[in-house]
Amino acid sequence: MVRRTVNDLLAFRSVAQEHSFTRAAAQMGLSPSALSHAVRGLEERVGVRLLTRTTRSVSPTQAGERLLATIAPRFDEIEAELSAIAEMRDRPAGTIRITTGIHAAETILWPALAKFLPTFPDVQVEVNVDAGLVDIAARQFDAGIRMGETLEQDMIAVPIGPDMRMAAVGSPGYFADRDPPRTPHELSRHNCINLRFPTLGGLYAWEFEKAARALNVRVEGQLIVNEIAMARQAAIDGSGIAYLPEDYIAEPVASGYLMRVLEDWCPPFSGYHLYYPSRRQQSQAFALLVDALCFTGA
Secondary structure, three states: OOHHHHHHHHHHEEEHHHHHHHHHHHHHOOHHHHHHHHHHHHHHOOOOOOOOOOOOOOOEEEHHHHEEEEEEHHHHHHHHHHHHHHHHHHHOEEEEEEOOHHHHHHHHHHHHHHHHHHHHOOOOEEEEOOOOOOOOOOOOEEEEEEEHHHOOOOOOEEEEOOOOOEEEEEEOOOOHHHHOOOHHHHHOOOOOOOOEEOOOOOOOOOEEEEEEEEEOOOOOOOOOOOOOHHHHHHHHHOOEEEEEEEEHHHHHHOOOOOOOOOOHHHOOOOOEEEEEEEEOOHHHHHHHHHHHHHHHHH
């Protein structure tokens, strides 16, 4: 009944505004007889004539004028709101919350956001930089960026970056009176800069592999940090050997501030992935950001 009444009110509004069944029918994509039937049914239900019909014109009665003045603005507001919502389809909007580590934020996320944000000015992105593997559902994040090997099984994981390599590095000054290690076991003779990640609950074990032989080495040293930028700077300043992403130390290695060791023990591995719950209902803004990140990582 409600749906029928709404349809009949829309028919009445169109005829009253156009002063013609023919023009109103063309506007609504209906036949004039169907429109006439709808208006007549509305008049019968309210018990009042709403339109005065002559052979030349159609005009609202006093009751019709009153009803038109009441319903027309409301239908106009509804149509305006629907148009605004439809524009959101063409102009994505909303907030996207992402958690990531500093390295992925600098090398993967920001290059994508630098192009994405100006293109979609109604989208807001909140970035939380955290060294740990965050429970994105509990912390109400839309997605996270981490290494592919560290993700939960119930997550959708989309690769957004190339394969990576780690690099063991120290300054020329540090190695001036020390022999560089030739195997991971020889790291026990060196002052190593440890990383502590909240998710692991302890110090990060340096992972090496050569000829299908994998080694996880617990190193020791005077300095423990939870952020790779400080580990890199400490290595440059001669405080010991650091174990960091290859691209993160490429510039100081090229400039001679750092030198690599154990390079043949550092094979490539799966790089960064964007992960989010498999049950997540994607907004258009989120889907577009996923596309932007995949394009950057391609």
